[in-house]
Amino acid sequence: MSTVLASKGYIAGTEAPFIKEMSEITHHMWMQGWDELNGGNISYLLEEDEVAKYINVLEPLRTINLTFPVKELAGKYFIVTGSGKFFRNVIKDPEANLGVLRVSADGDSVEVLWGLRDGAVPTSELASHFMSHIERLKVDPSHRIVLHTHATNVIAMTFTHDLDELKFTKTLWEMCTECIVVFPDGVSVIPWIVPGSSEIGRETAKKMRDHRIVVWPHHGIFGTGSTMDATFGLIETVEKAATVYNLVAGKEIKQKITDQQLADLANAFKVTPKAGILNV
Numbered sequence: 001m002s003t004v005l006a007s008k009g010y011i012a013g014t015e016a017p018f019i020k021e022m023s024e025i026t027h028h029m030w031m032q033g034w035d036e037l038n039g040g041n042i043s044y045l046l047e048e049d050e051v052a053k054y055i056n057v058l059e060p061l062r063t064i065n066l067t068f069p070v071k072e073l074a075g076k077y078f079i080v081t082g083s084g085k086f087f088r089n090v091i092k093d094p095e096a097n098l099g100v101l102r103v104s105a106d107g108d109s110v111e112v113l114w115g116l117r118d119g120a121v122p123t124s125e126l127a128s129h130f131m132s133h134i135e136r137l138k139v140d141p142s143h144r145i146v147l148h149t150h151a152t153n154v155i156a157m158t159f160t161h162d163l164d165e166l167k168f169t170k171t172l173w174e175m176c177t178e179c180i181v182v183f184p185d186g187v188s189v190i191p192w193i194v195p196g197s198s199e200i201g202r203e204t205a206k207k208m209r210d211h212r213i214v215v216w217p218h219h220g221i222f223g224t225g226s227t228m229d230a231t232f233g234l235i236e237t238v239e240k241a242a243t244v245y246n247l248v249a250g251k252e253i254k255q256k257i258t259d260q261q262l263a264d265l266a267n268a269f270k271v272t273p274k275a276g277i278l279n280v
């Protein structure tokens with residue numbers, strides 16, 4: 001903590017619960033083997049009150065221009081992972097690997113309030129994150145988190161499975177009984193697009209209007225939610241189903257969960273499965 005902050009009575013930035021959450025989840029995800037090198041990124045929407053308890057919001061450290069305007073997010077606070085930063089290292093040095101940002105009033109730039117030490121910049125996927133936040137907030141006011149990771153089995157599945165999102169979703173639902181309960185809204189799939197671009201941001205965000213999960217073929221997955229647990233759990237469940245898919249691939253399937261059983265599950269757990277998938 002800087003002496004300036006200390007003199008103003010701020011608690012050390014790294015004591016903030018949202019910094020601890022980011023440190024713990026990035027460590028956990030790295031342990032899954034999903035976030036090799038600098039793979040993966042997270043953005044977490046914060047309330048001004050929760051930030052201001054730990055971080056000086058009155059004196060931004062610097063401003064970074066955005067190449068994609070996000071007027072809808074003006075004045076909003078986020079903690080994000082830095083570009084080129086390794087999930088493995090976040091827990092050892094949060095201030096170098098994470099950053100707390102505030103979107104400017106015109107939505108054309110972000111102010112760095114804490115972290116991203118030594119000139120680091122926010123994740124290169126900030127367009128996909130911010131555009132996804134905009135769309136998810138329209139349909140879910142409790143939405144807060146966008147999480148991107150290189151989930152191994154989901155990536156593997158995008159080589160061998162049809163990329164039609166209805167077919168992709170149905171296969172995942174069929175792999176584990178509780179999948180349809182966890183993601184009745186299904187998973188969405190976009191075409192392969194160059195990462196870090198505004199185009200992949202726009203295509204991802206379009207899908208976020210009616211999905212919480214977007215698969216990027218041969219790359220990874222984007223998941224969204226209102227808490228870190230819910231968002232991670234959602235991705236974990238999709239990855240588990242993809243793992244089962246890859247385990248049974250090429251083997252003789254002797255029995256499976258039927259469409260009627262999937263419909264019965266949805267009924268029992270009071271969820272509405274995405275339309276156009278079940279033949280019942």
Ligand code: 13P
Nearest residue numbers: 038040041083084123124
């Ligand atoms: P960043 O290090 O810029 O977050 O990029 C990692 C990544 O996974 C790109 O898709």
Ligand code: ZN
Nearest residue numbers: 039040219220
């Ligand atoms: Zn990636």
